[in-house]
Amino acid sequence: MSPRNTVARVLERLVSLVSLVILLISLLSVASILVIQHEVSQSTSTISPLVDRSARMRIEATEAHANYRAYLLTEEPQFLERYREAKATFTQGQRELLEASARAGVEEELTKTFVEAGSRWFEVADEDIATGADARTQALGPNASAFDQLTDAHDSLVQDIAEARQDRRDRYSTAMNGAVVVMGLATLIALAVTVQQSRRALARLARPLQALQQVVARHQRGAVDERADTTRGADEVVELASAFNSLASANARMQREREHRLDLYRITGRLPTVLGSREGGWDLACEQLGAGIGADSTSVYRLVGEDVAALMGSWDTSGADFPRAVQELAIPGLSRMLSDLPILRARTRAEIEATFPEELQEVARRRSLEGWVLLPMCFQDEAVGALSVVTSEPHEWDEAEIQAMERVAEYAAHTLVEQRYVASLEDLDQQKSTFMATTSHELRTPLTSIAGYLELLEDGDYGRLSEPQARALDVIARNVERLRSLIDDLLLLNRLDSGEANTQRRVHDIAHSTARVVEQLAPVATAAEVDLVLEQPEAPVRARVDPAQIERAIGNLVSNAVKFTPAGGVVRLTTGVHGDEVRIVCADTGMGIPAADQERLFTRFFRASNAQQGQVPGTGLGLVIVESIAAAHCGRVDLASTEGEGTTVTLTLPLAPREG
DSSP, X not given: OOGGGSHHHHHHHHHHHHHHHHHHHHHHHHHHHHHHHHHHHHIIIIIHHHHXXXXXXXXXXXXXXXXHHHHHHHOOHHHHHHHHHHHHHHHHXXXXXXXXXXXXXXXXXXXXXXXXXXXXXXXXXXXXXXXXOOHHHHHHSHHHHHXXXXXXXXXXXXXXXXXXXXXXXXXXXXXXXXXXXXXXXXXHHHHHHHHXXXXXXXXXXXXXXXXXXXXXXXHHTTOTTOOOOOSSSOHHHHHHHHHHHHHHHHHHHHHHHHHHHHHHHHHHHHHHHHHTOTTTHHHHHHHHHHHHHXXXXXXXXXXXXXXXXXXXXXXXXXXXXXXXXXXEEEOTTHHHHHHXXXXXXXXXXXXXXXXXXXXXXXXXXXXXXXXXXXXXXXXXXXXXXXXXXXXXXXXXXXXXXXXXXXXXXXXXXXXXHHHHHHHHHHHHHHHHHHHHHXXXXXXXXXXXXXXXXXXXXXXXXXXXXXXXXXXXXXXXXHHHHHHHHHHHHHHHHHHHHHTOSOOOOEEEEHHHHHHHHHHHHHHHHHHTTOEEEEEOOSSOOEEEEOHHHHHHHHHHHHHHHHHTSOTTOEEEEEEEEEXXXXXXXXXXXXXXXXXXXXXXXXSTTOOOHHHHHTTOOOOSOHHHHHHHHHHHTTOEEEEEEETTTEEEEEEEEXXXXXOO
C-alpha cells in the first residue's frame, strides 16, 4: 500500500492545504492591518501634530498682529500685554514646529522660512512699539511687508504639509491596493489548489465510496453478480472494495453450494419413490443422481454371491449402453471388500491407480475414467450391492455430493432388501393362494359326498332313523353347512386377493340388493325374534357395481347384525345418497364390540372376545370379505361400536354418474 495514496494522506493533504490557505490569508490580513495601523499612526503622530502646531502658530501670529495694531492705535497696556503673550507662545512653538516638521518629512526649508519670517515680523513690530510709530505708518511700512512674508511662508508650509499628507495617503492606498491584489491572487491560487485537492479527494474518496455504496445497494436488491471497482480510489477504499468483492464471491459460492446441496436433497428425497417403481426405477434413479451431481455415468449393482455384482440400473450421458465389462463386476472377495471399505473415492486417474483394486483399475483404463466414487450398499452391516458414479474428466467431489451418494446408497440398499423381502412374500402369498385354492377344491369334493350321503340318510334311504339318530344327523348337517360356508368364503377371498374374481360391473340400483337381502334374511330374523327394518328412498340409488358381490357384502353385514343382536333387538338397514357417494348403513342394538378388539376386526379369522365368550358361531371372515369387496369397487367400510349398546357398519360406494 503506497503511503501517498492512503485515505489519511489524501485527507492530510487537503487539510494541510486548507490550513495553509487560511494561514496565508490571515497573514496577509494581519500585514494589511499593520500597514493601515502604521499609516494611521504616522499620520496621527506626525502630520496631525504638525498641522495643529502650524495652525496654532499662525493663529498666535495673527493675534499678535491684531494686538500690535490695537496697541499702536490706543496705546492701551492690555493690548501690549496680549501681544507679548502671543509672541512668547509663537517663539516657544518654533522648536516644536521644527521637530514636528522633521518627523513628518516636510521640507525643512519651508518650516525655517516660516519661523524666520515670524521672527522678522516680531522684530519689526517690537521696533514700531519702541518708536511709537502710528498705525497708519506701520500698516504701510516695513511691518506690513514682514507680516505678508509671514503669511506667505505659512501658506507655503501648509501647502507642503498637505502634499506630505497626500503623499502618505497615496502610499497607504498603494499599499492597500497591493495587499488586496496579493490577497486576491493568494485566494485565487489557494482556491485553485483547494479545488484541485478537493477533486482529487472526491476522485479518491467520495466517488469510489459512493460507487461502492451503489454496488452494495444493488447487491442487496438481488444483483449478486455485482462487483465493486478496485481500480480507483485511495488504498483503503480499494482494499474495502476488494474485501467486499471477496465477501460477495464467497457469499455467491456459498449460495451456489447451498442451492446445489438443496437440489441434491430434493433429488435424493424423490429417489425412494423412484426406486420403488417396478418398471425402470433403477435406471431413472441413476439418471437423476448422475445429472444432479454432474457425473458422466451412474450405476447400481446387486451382489450375487461373494465375488460378483450384477448391474441393476445405469445411466450414461452419451445415452449408450455400458460396455460388457461394466455389466458385471467380478472381483474375488468383492462382498468382503465392500463391507470393509466404507467408500472408494478418486478425483483423478492417478488416485484411481493408487486407491482402487486392480480389476477396477482395468475398467477405468478401458473406459478412460478420471473421477470415480464407489460406495457400498449395506443393510445392517451386510453388503448387498454397490453404487458407482464416474466422470470422464477430473472431478472434485464435494461433501454435498458425497452425502447425496451416501443417501442414495442407503435408499438403494433398503430397496434391494425390501424387494428381496417383497419377492419372498409374494412367492409365499402365491404359494398360499395356490394352497388355499387346491385345498378348498380338495375339501369341497369329499364335503359334497358327505352332504349327499347325509341327505340320503335323512330321507330314510338306508332305513328308518330313530329320534337320537335324526338329531345327530341334524348336527352333522349344520356343521357340514358351516364348513361349506367357510370353504366358499376362503375361495372368494382368494379370488378377490388374486384379482381372479369374476367381476361383472354395471349400473345397478342398490335398493334392489338391499331389498333382496332383507327378504332372504327375514325368516332368520323372525326366528331370532329380531326386528329387521329396511329404510331406503323411493328414487333409484345407482352405483356401478357387481350386483352379486355387493349383495354378498350387504348380506354379510345384515347376517352378522342379526346374529349378534339378542331377542327383542332391532337391526336397521338404511340406503341413501350423500353427495357423490352411496352409503349403506347397517345398525343394530346388539352386544357391541369391545374397544380393544375393534382395530383387529378386519383381520382374517379374528373374532371379538365377547362373541367367543358367548359362543356365537362364525369364521371371522365376514367383515374381511366386505372390506375386500368394497376396496374392489373403490369404496370403503367404516365401523362404530359401543359394547353393550350396538354396532353401526357403513359401506360406502361411488355414486354412478347420471346418464345423458
